[in-house]
Amino acid sequence: YKTRRKDYMMMNTQQLKETADTLALQIIERQENFTKNLKGKYKFDYIDVASGNSVAIAKENVMSNLLSGMRIRASQNAIRLARSNLDYLKQMDREMNWRKETRMRHFLEYYKKFALGASVLIMFFIGAPLGSIIRKGGIGLPLVISTVAFLIFHILNTTFEKMGRELLLDPALAIWLPSLILAPIALWLTKSASSDTALVSGEWFSKILARINSKKS
Numbered sequence: 360y361k362t363r364r365k366d367y368m369m370m371n372t373q374q375l376k377e378t379a380d381t382l383a384l385q386i387i388e389r390q391e392n393f394t395k396n397l398k399g400k401y402k403f404d405y406i407d408v409a410s411g412n413s414v415a416i417a418k419e420n421v422m423s424n425l426l427s428g429m430r431i432r433a434s435q436n437a438i439r440l441a442r443s444n445l446d447y448l449k450q451m452d453r454e455m456n457w458r459k460e461t462r463m464r465h466f467l468e469y470y471k472k473f474a475l476g477a478s479v480l481i482m483f484f485i486g487a488p489l490g491s492i493i494r495k496g497g498i499g500l501p502l503v504i505s506t507v508a509f510l511i512f513h514i515l516n517t518t519f520e521k522m523g524r525e526l527l528l529d530p531a532l533a534i535w536l537p538s539l540i541l542a543p544i545a546l547w548l549t550k551s552a553s554s555d556t557a558l559v560s561g562e563w564f565s566k567i568l569a570r571i572n573s574k575k576s
Contacts, residue, residue, distance in 0.1 A: 375469040382462040466530035467523050474534045484545035488552030
């Protein structure tokens with residue numbers, strides 16, 4: 360089972376939600392059918408000759424009611440049935456995991472359409488204040504710090520989204536967590552910039568580099 364992102368990335372929010380709800384109903388339906396099919400394979404009964412009705416008997420009495428030759432055949436049939444059901448269980452497990460993962464991917468894409476705009480604003484409020492906060496560093500130091508902030512966001516976003524696909528996190532939480540983590544930093548930087556606070560200067564950064572180089576030498 361494979362799910363291509365292009366199958367749902369072009370959907371709008373309503374289509375994504377409707378598809379996810381449909382997948383949820385399909386999962387419930389498949390689970391019910393699976394239970395019925397499996398229960399139907401494990402019925403122990405015999406035909407009452409007098410009445411012609413199927414009468415259930417206790418499992419422990421099944422083998423004792425059979426002749427020795429039929430017991431061997433019954434055991435062989437039971438083994439084949441068990442192996443067949445094991446293959447069926449494995450197939451159903453793969454199918455259900457695929458259906459759940461596909462549904463989760465639709466929810467992730469649904470929440471991503473809202474979180475993307477928020478993340479752009481957060482990255483803006485991280486990068487924009489750096490120019491006024493970092494003094495005497497030119498454009499290089501703010502650019503480096505902004506790039507590092509973006510890499511941190513990208514790593515967080517990739518990690519949490521993967522956890523969401525693997526059903527380890529709620530899809531909404533998986534998509535919004537990176538923005539929630541970086542939002543306080545953006546607010547702090549914006550507040551520092553508005554109060555004209557020098558967070559770090561180019562001279563401070565140069566001293567740090569000088570110390571690192573001196574330790575290496």
